[in-house]
Amino acid sequence: MRRSLGLILPILLLVGWEIAAIVIDNPFILPPLETVIPVLLHPFEDILGTGSLFYNAFVSLTRVGFGFLVAVSIAVPLGIGMGWSRTIDALLDTTIQLLRPIPPLAWGPLAIAWFAIGIYSMGFIIFLGAFFPVLLNTIDGVKSVKRTWVEVAQTLGASERQVLHRVVLPGAAPTIWTGLRVGFGVAWMCVVAAEWLPGTTSGLGYLTLYAYNFGQMNIIIAGMITIGIIGIAFDLFFRSVEDRWFRWRGLER
DSSP states (O other): OHHHHHHHHHHHHHHHHHHHHHHHOOTTTSOOHHHHHHHHHOTTSBOTTSOBHHHHHHHHHHHHHHHHHHHHHHHHHHHHHHHHOHHHHHHHHHHHHHHTTSOGGGGHHHHHHHHOSSHHHHHHHHHHHHHHHHHHHHHHHHHTSOHHHHHHHHHTTOOHHHHIIIIIHHHHHHHHHHHHHHHHHHHHHHHHHHTTSTTOOOSHHHHHHHHHHTTOHHHHHHHHHHHHHHHHHHHHHHHHHHHHHOHHHHHHO
16 A cells, blocks of 8 residues: 555656656656656666666776775775774864765766776765765664663673674664665765766766767666666665665564
């Protein structure tokens, strides 16, 4: 029933879209559905010489995966350290808060200068998009572990290392996982901007920009829909894991 309710608004939006396209009667402003759906139904056909929709989606996913994994490998250990140690937190917090508000795309010129054009410059922008949500949620997860759990473990003779590994990390895991979910969503949004950098020749972001140069708005809309569908698929994955592994979180509350 809940899933059925979730389909009502998308269906209404599609109906409204088609009505608006008919009224406007200008495919450059709003292409009708019948010009967008064929692009989505033939994901393996070449589009404007840039490769297929599937190929460009795969390239974008590869770039996001690279930037996201690097971000997680740094942000999670750093977040654990900042959440556990007041000294580390005091040392790094000001710098983190200074860098965090800077939009990832603002680093574009520096990314090209530092890493040249390619996956490393794009991966750097994606890394920045994912890094801070994962870091902040990890810090919050560690700090939010109940003090009584830690005290009980210490009373039973657990060392600081054992407390961290057997009490703090399991207790912080749900919040850390939420950070991964949010971080991946931001990383997936950043890939479009990263693929607009000069010299890019593939990816969904590049495809939408290239299609604009030819006035192919139906391809742009199809690319946007593909980005949305992939984003939903990964978010469902994160949510399903959260529901299965961290079901105790709701009971604990």
